[in-house]
Amino acid sequence: MKVLPTLGLLAAVAMASLAPAHAQTAGAGDTLVIETNKGEIDVKLRPDLAPKHVAQIEALAKEGFYDGVVFHRVIDGFMAQTGDPTGTGMGGSDKPDLKAEFSDTPFKRGTVGMARAQDPNSANSQFFIMLADGDFLNGQYTVVGEVTKGMDVVDKIKKGDEANNGTVENPDKMVKVQTR
Numbered sequence: 001m002k003v004l005p006t007l008g009l010l011a012a013v014a015m016a017s018l019a020p021a022h023a024q025t026a027g028a029g030d031t032l033v034i035e036t037n038k039g040e041i042d043v044k045l046r047p048d049l050a051p052k053h054v055a056q057i058e059a060l061a062k063e064g065f066y067d068g069v070v071f072h073r074v075i076d077g078f079m080a081q082t083g084d085p086t087g088t089g090m091g092g093s094d095k096p097d098l099k100a101e102f103s104d105t106p107f108k109r110g111t112v113g114m115a116r117a118q119d120p121n122s123a124n125s126q127f128f129i130m131l132a133d134g135d136f137l138n139g140q141y142t143v144v145g146e147v148t149k150g151m152d153v154v155d156k157i158k159k160g161d162e163a164n165n166g167t168v169e170n171p172d173k174m175v176k177v178q179t180r
Contacts, residue, residue, distance in 0.1 A: 030054070032061060032145065035176040038157060041129070041150035043112050045179075046143060050101035053114050053123060053144045058179050060093055060125055066177035075166035076159045078134065081115055082174060083126035089167075092124035100142055107137040110147040110154075129154050 032043040047054040060066060065085070072089050073081040084091040100120040107113060107130055115126035123142060131154065147154060160166035 029058065029179050031148070031180050032057065033178050033180055034066075034150075034174050036153060036157070036174055037172050039150060039153035041153050042148050043129075043145040044148045045145040046105070049103045049105055050114075050142045050144050052098050053101055053142050056093075056095055056098060056125070057127065057144060060095070061177045061179050065093055065125065066174050068173060068175065069177075070168070070171040070173040071157050072168060072171055073128075073166040074157055074160045074168050074171070075131075075162065077132050078166075079128040079130050080154060080157045081126060081128040081166070083115065085125075087171070089126070092126065095124065097121060098123045098142075102139050102141070103143055104139070105143040107134040107141070107143070109133055110151055111143055112145040112147065113137065114142040114144055116141065131155065 030045045030047060032045055034041040034043065045054045045057065066083065069082055069085055070087045071080050071082045072084055072087045081089070085093075098114070098121065100116075100123070102120075105111070109130055109132050111130045113128055113130070114123035115128050116123040120140070127144060129147060158168055158170070158172045160168040
């Protein structure tokens with residue numbers, strides 16, 4: 001009878017000793033910190049959903065690719081799009097386009113997804129932050145994360161002209177983007 005409680009206690013101690021090591025590595029590097037001219041936005045990246053897309057975003061952030069890039073397309077009640085160094089919506093990085101990593105995770109307010117062309121396997125560097133729920137995007141775009149801090153900042157990003165598909169005159173920008 002005394003052996004079972006001891007084994008249970010040993011198992012509990014062993015599990016507890018593993019927990020801190022896991023907790024330290026679980027989120028390391030998976031937060032994208034976007035400093036904008038309106039404030040800071042923190043995005044919890046989801047490598048569990050889209051490992052290749054997240055790896056590409058992290059690599060681009062580390063290279064400084066996103067620093068100074070504008071929110072070129074912002075549609076009130078829909079989303080804010082960025083990640084194109086040309087600011088036109090037609091540009092990307094010199095890295096290869098990515099094969100879609102669609103998931104069952106829905107596009108809700110604060111969800112971050114990868115922008116792409118007509119080809120589902122054409123995402124590269126552009127991403128968007130949902131300003132409202134957008135269930136019509138579910139299963140058609142890759143979810144890469146969710147805003148955990150700064151949705152009030154996202155809401156302040158200058159909106160574009162609806163008649164011109166959200167194109168923004170004198171757009172707000174990402175001043176510095178890094179991971180932590």
